[in-house]
Amino acid sequence: KAGVTQTPRYLIKTRGQQVTLSCSPISGHRSVSWYQQTPGQGLQFLFEYFSETQRNKGNFPGRFSGRQFSNSRSEMNVSTLELGDSALYLCASSLAGTTGYTFGSGTRLTVV
Amino acid sequence: DQQVKQNSPSLSVQEGRISILNCDYTNSMFDYFLWYKKYPAEGPTFLISISSIKDKNEDGRFTVFLNKSAKHLSLHIVPSQPGDSAVYFCAASEGGTGNQFYFGTGTSLTVIP
Numbered sequence: 001k002a003g004v005t006q007t008p009r010y011l012i013k014t015r016g017q018q019v020t021l022s023c024s025p026i027s028g029h030r031s032v033s034w035y036q037q038t039p040g041q042g043l044q045f046l047f048e049y050f051s052e053t054q055r056n057k058g059n060f061p062g063r064f065s066g067r068q069f070s071n072s073r074s075e076m077n078v079s080t081l082e083l084g085d086s087a088l089y090l091c092a093s094s095l096a097g098t099t100g101y102t103f104g105s106g107t108r109l110t111v112v
Numbered sequence: 113d114q115q116v117k118q119n120s121p122s123l124s125v126q127e128g129r130i131s132i133l134n135c136d137y138t139n140s141m142f143d144y145f146l147w148y149k150k151y152p153a154e155g156p157t158f159l160i161s162i163s164s165i166k167d168k169n170e171d172g173r174f175t176v177f178l179n180k181s182a183k184h185l186s187l188h189i190v191p192s193q194p195g196d197s198a199v200y201f202c203a204a205s206e207g208g209t210g211n212q213f214y215f216g217t218g219t220s221l222t223v224i225p
Contacts, residue, residue, distance in 0.1 A: 004155070033212070042118075042201060042217035043156070056212050090155055101213070103148075103155030 002026065004093050004104035012110045018079040021107045025072050025093030031055075032074040033101060034066060037088040046089075049074055050096070081111045115139050116204050118216035126224050131189040133219050135202035138183065142204040146213065147176060147187050150199045159200075160187070163207075192223045 005024040013019050025032050034046040045058035049068035066076045072093075078085055088108050092101030117136045125131045133147075143164035148156035162169040162176045162185070169176050175188045189196055199220045203213040 006155075035215070040217060042114075042116075043203075043215035045212040045214070048212060058212060092155075102158065105153070105155045 004091055004102050006089075006091050006104035006107050008107060009105065010108045010110075012112060013081050015081055015083060015111055017081050018077065019081060019109060021076045021078075021089055021091075021109070023074045023076070023091030023093075023104060025074070025091075026102055029093035029095055029102075030072055031094045031096055032068055032072060033092045033094075034074070034076050035090045035092065036060075037090060037106070038086075043090065046076065078109075083111050085109065086111045113138075114217070115142075116202060116214045116216040118200075118202060118219050120219050121217070122220040122222070124222045124224060125192045127194055128191045131187075131192045131196065131221055131223070133187040133189075133200050133202075133221065135185045135187075135216055136183060137185075137204050137214075139204070139206070139214075140183065141206045142214075144205050144207045145176070145178060145185050146203045147174075148201045148203065148215075149196075150201065150218070156201055189221075192221075194223045194225050197221055197223050 007022045031050045033048040035043040037043050048056040052068045063079045068074045088106045090106045092103045094101045146161045147159040149159050150156040160171050160174050178185045199218045201218045203215045205213045
């Protein structure tokens with residue numbers, strides 16, 4: 001079966017702009033989580049959605065937001081981009097969010 | 113505040129020998145632990161998990177050990193192969209639905225042929 005699909009793979013944006021990243025989970029998976037990976041920081045949890053509801057949120061500013069659609073696809077939005085937002089953004093899906101996730105390949109965001 | 117720590121950023125091991133990757137955590141409420149492997153330009157891949165009711169879980173060449181009193185877990189790879197060269201992340205959660213996973217900063221393993 002198809003894995004977790006993230007689009008786009010690479011993105012370059014200018015400081016102050018906003019960006020939307022997309023994630024299509026594995027078919028049947030209802031939980032989608034987003035992580036930010038930066039060098040030396042590991043994977044930092046952004047938020048988790050389950051059945052269109054945000055169930056958990058990490059310690060990121062309000063510029064980071066997300067949503068999940070009825071087909072479990074999820075989008076993440078970052079407004080007023082800062083240079084420090086440059087990172088690999090990973091989406092992961094699971095059946096119910098209780099066990100191991102399957103990750104997508106990520107979207108590499110560069111803010112210039 | 114990093115609740116899951118991998119204090120060794122890198123590790124080099126000869127092919128055929130044992131690789132031991134370590135992970136420490138601070139939250140005593142964590143009861144479910146995972147290891148992921150990540151190659152460049154790919155997302156992390158689930159490797160092995162362990163719940164707090166066990167102290168060891170084995171899957172082929174990979175074994176995870178959990179020492180709850182020390183809040184420490186380790187991943188053993190025996191024998192190590194060049195294809196094991198990757199970044200390894202440990203992760204922990206309090207279990208239950210919707211609880212986030214806390215990841216360590218990763219250990220880059222290089223297996224030398």
